[in-house]
Amino acid sequence: xxxxxxxxxxxxxxxxxxxxxxxxxxxxxxxxxxxxxxxxxxxxxxxxxxxxxxxxxxxxxxxxxxxxxxxxxxxxxxxxxxxxxxxxxxxxxxxxxxxxxxxxxxxxxxxxxxxxxxxxxxxxxxxxxxxxxxxxxxxxxx
Amino acid sequence: xxxxxxxxxxxxxxxxxxxxxxxxxxxxxxxxxxxxxxxxxxxxxxxxxxxxxxxxxxxxxxxxxxxxxxxxxxxxxxxxxxxxxxxxxxxxxxxxxxxxxxxxxxxxxxxxxxxxxxxxxxxxxxxxxxxxxxxxxxxxxxxxxxxxxxxxxxxxxxxxxxxxxxxxxxxxxxxxxxxxxxxxxxxxxxxxxxxxxxxxxxxxxxxxxxxx
Numbered sequence: 001x002x003x004x005x006x007x008x009x010x011x012x013x014x015x016x017x018x019x020x021x022x023x024x025x026x027x028x029x030x031x032x033x034x035x036x037x038x039x040x041x042x043x044x045x046x047x048x049x050x051x052x053x054x055x056x057x058x059x060x061x062x063x064x065x066x067x068x069x070x071x072x073x074x075x076x077x078x079x080x081x082x083x084x085x086x087x088x089x090x091x092x093x094x095x096x097x098x099x100x101x102x103x104x105x106x107x108x109x110x111x112x113x114x115x116x117x118x119x120x121x122x123x124x125x126x127x128x129x130x131x132x133x134x135x136x137x138x139x140x141x142x
Numbered sequence: 143x144x145x146x147x148x149x150x151x152x153x154x155x156x157x158x159x160x161x162x163x164x165x166x167x168x169x170x171x172x173x174x175x176x177x178x179x180x181x182x183x184x185x186x187x188x189x190x191x192x193x194x195x196x197x198x199x200x201x202x203x204x205x206x207x208x209x210x211x212x213x214x215x216x217x218x219x220x221x222x223x224x225x226x227x228x229x230x231x232x233x234x235x236x237x238x239x240x241x242x243x244x245x246x247x248x249x250x251x252x253x254x255x256x257x258x259x260x261x262x263x264x265x266x267x268x269x270x271x272x273x274x275x276x277x278x279x280x281x282x283x284x285x286x287x288x289x290x291x292x293x294x295x296x297x298x299x300x301x302x303x304x305x306x307x308x309x310x311x312x313x314x315x316x317x318x319x320x321x322x323x324x325x326x327x328x329x330x331x332x333x334x335x336x337x338x339x340x341x342x343x344x345x346x347x348x349x350x351x352x353x354x
Contacts, residue, residue, distance in 0.1 A: 005324075006324055006327070009324070009327050009328065009331060010327070012331060013327060013330060013331055017334075017338060018331065018334045018335075021306075021334040021337050021338055021341075022306045022334065024283075024287050024337070024341075025287065025291070025302060025303075025306040025307060025334075025337070026306055026307060027284075028191075028284060028287060028288065028307070029284065030187040030188065030191050031187065031190055031191055031194060032186065032187045032190070033186055033187075033190050033204060033207060034204075037204050037207075037208065038182075038186070040208065041182065041208050041211055041212070042179065044208070044212055045175050045178060045179070045211075045212070045215055046175055048173075048212075048215060048216065049173055049174075049175040052173060
């Protein structure tokens with residue numbers, strides 16, 4: 001609508017005849033709905049509010065414990081991880097450890113010397129004496 | 143013809159305290175039934191008056207008015223405050239009335255949408271006691287005006303009721319109905335001109351008996 005036409009319309013809307021009709025319309029009585037109408041509306045509103053509250057309660061009964069458990073589990077996990085010691089474990093009895101290492105080494109050597117099947121005890125029983133038992137007299141007799 | 147007019151005007155309760163209204167709206171957003179009850183108290187007469195004049199059947203008008211408030215309660219949390227709560231509420235009412243009219247296939251008398259030269263002269267209502275700013279229409283004159291409103295098209299009636307009874311601004315009505323401001327003014331002018339014609343016919347005695 002052009003500005004000139006709109007101004008013209010504004011002026012006409014403000015004329016005495018138009019204003020008179022406006023007052024007639026404004027003067028019409030209001031009507032309040034009946035008590036039965038209001039009672040029916042109240043019942044529906046209360047029913048909707050109760051249904052919504054029930055949903056909220058159900059949500060609280062199911063999800064709140066679940067969320068609580070999940071949080072507790074997460075906290076426990078964090079606590080356990082953080083409390084584990086970071087240092088290497090120390091050996092309580094070093095002598096025992098040394099003997100175990102020697103036994104392992106014996107087993108490896110005996111396998112190298114005589115093959116599989118020979119136990120370290122057998123290998124020690126038949127061990128080669130390092131010190132010689134012959135003398136020069138034995139050599140001259142040859 | 144001497145018309146007897148009541149000296150009192152029915153006033154509508156309005157929230158004059160913005161802070162109190164804001165607090166009430168906030169509680170309604172949380173679907174507090176007590177707060178919503180107060181909201182209904184404030185608007186039920188005005189909404190019912192609008193719907194009753196938009197929907198022909200009084201029982202249907204009561205049902206539609208209930209639907210308006212039920213929808214308002216269900217969707218109050220979506221009210222974002224960009225418009226006034228009154229505009230928001232009457233938008234719900236208008237949409238439900240339009241839906242009802244479409245289902246009923248209501249065919250009002252078509253009024254020309256061309257703004258002519260009529261509608262500016264005053265009507266000689268022979269009652270010197272009529273003070274427009276104080277009196278409520280009663281009796282036959284009220285019935286004539288109501289009938290005039292009922293016989294105009296839905297487009298004109300909507301604008302007339304929202305502007306002249308609800309004191310909504312042109313821009314509010316334009317946003318509510320979804321039409322330009324210029325169209326709001328044109329329809330308002332034509333609606334009032336239609337009522338003037340109805341009143342002239344009645345006062346000249348040429349109008350058939352008014353059905354209350």
